[in-house]
Amino acid sequence: MSYLQLDQLTKSYAKQTILQNINLKLKQGEFLALLGPSGSGKSTILKILAGIEAPDAGEIRLAKRLLNPVAAHQREIVLLFQQPYLFPFLSVAENIGFGLKARKVAKKLIDQKVAELLDLVELSGMQQRKPQQLSGGQQQRVALARALAVQPKVLLLDEPLSSLDPEIRVSLQGVIARLHRELQMTTIIVTHDLSEALALAERTALLINGSLVADLPSIELFERPPNRAAAQFVGVGAIIAGQLQGTTFNSQLGQFNGNFAPNTVSLAIRPEHIQINNPASQPSIAAQILERRYLGERWEYRLQAAEQVITVREAGQTPREIGQTVDLHFPPQQLFALAD
Amino acid sequence: MSYRIIVWVLALILLVPIAIFLVYAFAQGWFFPALWPERWDSALFLRQLADPQLRRAFGQSLIIATGVSMLALMFGYPAARVLELQTFRGRGLIYGLFFLPTVVPSVATGIGLNIVFLRLGLAGTLLGVMLVHLIPVLPYVVLTLGSSFARYDRNYEHQAAVLGASPWFVFWRVSVPMLLPSLVVAGVLAFLISWSQYVLSLLIGGGKIITLPMLLFSAASGGNQSLIASLSLIFITPLLLLLGLVARYLGSPATGATPRP
Incomplete structure (x- = not known):
């Protein structure tokens, strides 16, 4: 009521x-x-x-x-x-x-x-x-x-x-x-x-x-x-455009399997959920570090992957070098569909 | 430092006439080449004060000027508020119209209105004189209040309203206190202008309403300097008292800005 x-x-x-x-x-x-x-x-x-x-x-x-x-x-x-x-x-x-x-x-x-x-x-x-x-x-x-x-x-x-x-x-x-x-x-x-x-x-x-x-x-x-506008305002790591075929989402950044809603045309993921250089995780995509900044507790990187700029936040360690090429991994359970 | 000198010179220029009035009003037997009057005497001044005609004129001037201040604030407040707080087509034109009376000679206004006031039965009445005084008074009142409204933050009124204050409560408990300095200044200005009106009072009063400036004018044409001086003193005393009372509001900035913590 x-x-x-x-x-x-x-x-x-x-x-x-x-x-x-x-x-x-x-x-x-x-x-x-x-x-x-x-x-x-x-x-x-x-x-x-x-x-x-x-x-x-x-x-x-x-x-x-x-x-x-x-x-x-x-x-x-x-x-x-x-x-x-x-x-x-x-x-x-x-x-x-x-x-x-x-x-x-x-x-x-x-x-x-x-x-x-x-x-x-x-x-x-x-x-x-x-x-x-x-x-x-x-x-x-x-x-x-x-x-x-x-x-x-x-x-x-x-x-x-x-x-x-x-x-x-x-x-x-x-x-x-x-x-x-x-x-x-x-x-x-x-x-x-x-x-x-x-x-x-x-x-x-x-x-x-x-x-x-x-x-x-x-x-x-x-x-x-829930959608692009909201994702852009709250800040996500990447918005991935693509097409859903069955349970597979095809995009420039690779194929992702998951239980996505029918007709999903874009996926998103939070920056702290994207993993860097995790050899146990497949598939992965190569990306180059463009910028980095320290947020306290975490480092934030801006990376170029395919034609897209991706933001990743990683818990505080010694920082990665700018210009370095790394492998990015998007854990499927952390990906979510956007409405548009 | 040089500014201070200018201020003192100005003060001197303003104070000297008052000193001269005092001397002329109370000095007796002051002839050339004496440096100082023979004696001081307040008899003439006291006789003036006791004069029934003067008392009547003083009372009527006081009633008129007070009434004009009230009416001017009553009409000037909404006018200034609308002109400053709202934007609409022709706003500038209306603002300009308010100032028209300041450029038209009051003889012209007075003669023109005389006929209208006669028809309305307002000629020769206190109310008629008050209303005609509003013509020279209102522009200054609207200008004074308008400059405060230009810096006025209506959110104080909104805040009061959402707290449950009725429009009437908001007006008396928020708007008036917020604008008090400029309301006082505008009211005093209205009083001063009305108090010194001669031509309009004469034309609309039609001889039935006698005000202080009329007595002063006829004394001035008579040429008795002691009489002129004592009348002048009686004329300016209420104004000086009034200015003294409201001095703390003069030159104080309009409120409406958030006070600094």
């Missing part, structure tokens, strides 16, 4: 299509990452959900209720922007209590709630500070507390961590994950960072040029992207 439902959402600005027939369903308490490159329309989806922008076509439903005609302030969906947007003329406590005050909650209750929330985001005792006196990470935590104060039915996070230092980003990812575990609030986070999606969300929807190209458990999207 879906709690939040987006049906055929379409939006364009001045003849440029931003979103095309977006369909998404979320269960109550689910944590979804909306992943995609910048300009893919991710933030627009959140703005439409929050009621800041209207879709050209399509419906949004929350617990079966049609949200399209409902004004932003009555939707009970809170959007957290990339910037904290703390009101500079209010104290930290007044900022957190803002939504409660708008709902005419008694002052005593607001104070109590503010103290609880400050505790939750680990900023106790900062009630009287002004936003300008806080660090970027602290400001974003206050913004998070302010959003949680009104107990929204859906929490939308629009890259709230992207402007922060890496260290603070990781620690705030922890805070967000913990809050989701404790509060079980239906949450969508927009991010262009695959690792952030993997770290936070059980499910990831991949948006490219205004269309959803994948909607899968995050780990599955990473390990077995």
Whole structure:
């Protein structure tokens, strides 16, 4: 039973299509990452959900209720922007209590709630500070507390961590994950960072040029992207074009046997699954190393094989020489079919 | 360093007239070649203050200027907001039209509107004078507010709305505080311009509405320098008080930018 439902959402600005027939369903308490490159329309989806922008076509439903005609302030969906947007003329406590005050909650209750929330985001005792006196990470935590104060039915996070230092980003990812575990609030986070999606969300929807190209458990999207667009975004070692005859896939890089879906025209494999110079494995294909770089723990090589450039990641050893010719082996059980 | 000198020279140029008013208003028996007046006397000034005609003019000026500030903000806020935050065809033209009154002589405007205001029954009323003052006032109010809206980040309002704040709550609790400095400056400008209006008040007031500049004008043609000086002092005192009150907002940047951590 879906709690939040987006049906055929379409939006364009001045003849440029931003979103095309977006369909998404979320269960109550689910944590979804909306992943995609910048300009893919991710933030627009959140703005439409929050009621800041209207879709050209399509419906949004929350617990079966049609949200399209409902004004932003009555939707009970809170959007957290990339910037904290703390009101500079209010104290930290007044900022957190803002939504409660708008709902005419008694002052005593607001104070109590503010103290609880400050505790939750680990900023106790900062009630009287002004936003300008806080660090970027602290400001974003206050913004998070302010959003949680009104107990929204859906929490939308629009890259709230992207402007922060890496260290603070990781620690705030922890805070967000913990809050989701404790509060079980239906949450969508927009991010262009695959690792952030993997770290936070059980499910990831991949948006490219205004269309959803994948909607899968995050780990599955990473390990077995379903199509070319998804494979290119999450990064695979090679996309192998060819033809399936029976159970044999014929390609420039050789023949692969496996249980592939009928009409498969391309296979892919993750870079860490391709093996280099494994004499026990047959068949293999000769490739020349073009470039290498150290990723920490692993070396990444770019190799030329037939007419294709292939990426391989190998666990940290002494690096292989550039220009060297090696044998590549694609373990059949690691190959997966792409839909296009 | 040279800038500081310029600032001091400017300050001197601005302060000297006030000093002269003070001297003329309170000096008695100051004849050539005496370096200093014979005595100081506040009797004339106090007599002026007690004058019922002056009190009435002062009160009416105060009501008109205050009313004009309010009306100008009421009309100027939505105008500036739409002109700066929305893009539409003819935006530049409408912006230009707002400034037309600043180039048309107010005598022309006043005589032209006199007939309209007579028909509408607004001539000779406080409301009529307030409305006609809006013509020279609004361009400055729209310009002042517009420059703030140009740097205004509407996401503060969006953030408030998604937190559950109604449009009314957002206006009073977010937009107004965010724009407070420029609202204050625009309001003060409106007050100053209205306070000094002479021609339009005369033409639309039709002699029924007497404002301070009218008394000042007739005193000026009378040539009694002590009288002119004391009237001038009475004229500028509220303005100085007002400027003093809002000094901290003058020259302060418009808000809307995210404060630096």
